[in-house]
Amino acid sequence: MNVTATLFGQMLTFFVLVWFVWKFLWDPMTQMMEDRKKRIADGLAAAERGKHEQELAEKRAAEVIHEAKEKAAGIIAQAQKRGSEIVEEAKETARTEGERIKASAESDIEQEVNRAKESLRGKVVSLSVAGASKVLAREIDEKSQEDLLKDLVAQI
Amino acid sequence: MSSATAPATDSPVTYIQHHLTNLGTGEGFWTWHLDTLFFGGLLATLIMLVSWKIGRSLDAEKPTGMQNLLEAILEFVDSQVKSIFHGRDRLVGPLGLTIFVWVFLMNAMDLIPVDLLPKLAEMVGIPYLKAVPTTDLGTTFALALSVFGLIIIYNIRSKGVIGYIKMFLFHPFGKWLIPVNIVMTTIEEVAKPVSLGLRLFGNMFAGELIFLLIALLPWWVQWPLGGGWAIFHILVITLQAFIFMLLTIVYLSMASQADH
Numbered sequence: 001m002n003v004t005a006t007l008f009g010q011m012l013t014f015f016v017l018v019w020f021v022w023k024f025l026w027d028p029m030t031q032m033m034e035d036r037k038k039r040i041a042d043g044l045a046a047a048e049r050g051k052h053e054q055e056l057a058e059k060r061a062a063e064v065i066h067e068a069k070e071k072a073a074g075i076i077a078q079a080q081k082r083g084s085e086i087v088e089e090a091k092e093t094a095r096t097e098g099e100r101i102k103a104s105a106e107s108d109i110e111q112e113v114n115r116a117k118e119s120l121r122g123k124v125v126s127l128s129v130a131g132a133s134k135v136l137a138r139e140i141d142e143k144s145q146e147d148l149l150k151d152l153v154a155q156i
Numbered sequence: 157m158s159s160a161t162a163p164a165t166d167s168p169v170t171y172i173q174h175h176l177t178n179l180g181t182g183e184g185f186w187t188w189h190l191d192t193l194f195f196g197g198l199l200a201t202l203i204m205l206v207s208w209k210i211g212r213s214l215d216a217e218k219p220t221g222m223q224n225l226l227e228a229i230l231e232f233v234d235s236q237v238k239s240i241f242h243g244r245d246r247l248v249g250p251l252g253l254t255i256f257v258w259v260f261l262m263n264a265m266d267l268i269p270v271d272l273l274p275k276l277a278e279m280v281g282i283p284y285l286k287a288v289p290t291t292d293l294g295t296t297f298a299l300a301l302s303v304f305g306l307i308i309i310y311n312i313r314s315k316g317v318i319g320y321i322k323m324f325l326f327h328p329f330g331k332w333l334i335p336v337n338i339v340m341t342t343i344e345e346v347a348k349p350v351s352l353g354l355r356l357f358g359n360m361f362a363g364e365l366i367f368l369l370i371a372l373l374p375w376w377v378q379w380p381l382g383g384g385w386a387i388f389h390i391l392v393i394t395l396q397a398f399i400f401m402l403l404t405i406v407y408l409s410m411a412s413q414a415d416h
Contacts, residue, residue: 022246
């Protein structure tokens with residue numbers, strides 16, 4: 001029940017124990033925990049950053065898609081415009097070509113008609129002359145009837 | 157805590173005295189309590205072995221078992237140190253941790269049945285054995301005086317020798333009551349280790365004594381009483397270890413404040 005020299009023995013044990021715990025448990029463990037804390041904080045920060053970057057990327061992707069859509073719409077509109085232009089042009093060309101063809105055909109026809117008229121007229125003249133000469137026999141002088149015939153021919 | 161032997165009840169005084177006698181060699185002050193030294197050293201060795209084993213292979217990724225436990229205790233002690241002790245000091249943390257764990261384990265020896273170890277010792281021819289080192293004033297004052305020494309060192313470190321002497325001269329009543337101041341401050345300072353040492357000793361000694369008294373009762377009341385007291389004692393041993401650690405931190409914190 002008294003304080004005895006045991007005190008010094010226990011003190012020695014205590015000092016050794018404190019030193020040992022300090023060197024072999026406290027220091028490495030606090031170091032490790034500090035490192036771990038830092039790593040966790042870094043990891044969380046990285047995750048946060050990643051999330052932020054992902055958000056940015058999503059926004060950018062949406063922008064790109066939007067832009068592309070707009071561009072595509074523009075291209076389609078242009079193409080439609082161009083298409084209708086081409087159609088218009090084609091129509092125009094076709095019409096002029098048609099008209100040209102029609103005109104040439106008409107002029108051909110006219111030429112044909114004229115030629116036919118000409119030949120018919122000639123034939124009618126000769127026929128009428130031949131008919132008249134046959135009907136009137138000799139009495140008709142070709143020379144004196146010539147004015148009459150010419151009138152006739154002009155009227156045809 | 158239990159398993160009293162038949163002859164124990166025959167002479168209760170002898171039984172209790174026998175259980176409260178240390179195995180010692182030497183005379184007077186120079187008595188060495190071998191049982192206290194042995195169990196104190198044994199538990200210290202256990203702590204050192206575990207510390208070494210855990211401290212050598214720390215796994216930051218997947219801590220398991222003992223490492224988790226030690227991390228929890230260390231964080232607990234560290235949070236106490238951080239909240240009480242202002243300024244950075246590398247010793248206080250490990251000191252508090254060591255006191256907490258060592259005192260706790262020494263106190264925990266109290267939960268081993270009071271008759272078990274002495275009986276086993278008797279079988280191999282050791283006449284006396286007191287298994288709880290903290291029921292020996294030698295242990296509690298070894299700790300308390302170590303802390304006292306640190307208090308003095310911390311005081312001198314923070315205030316200087318002159319400042320430390322001034323603290324005795326001018327505290328708490330100013331320069332007109334120097335003799336009173338010296339007495340007051342000396343009592344205040346000396347009371348720190350004395351209260352530290354006696355508080356732990358008193359609690360553990362009383363706990364041990366109650367286990368001994370329970371052991372003297374008939375066997376059929378020993379179970380509920382011994383069990384109940386043991387369960388309550390788990391609280392006591394933890395609390396006493398915690399108080400010793402906390403007061404150590406508080407005293408060292410006070411000692412390291414520059415202006416007292």
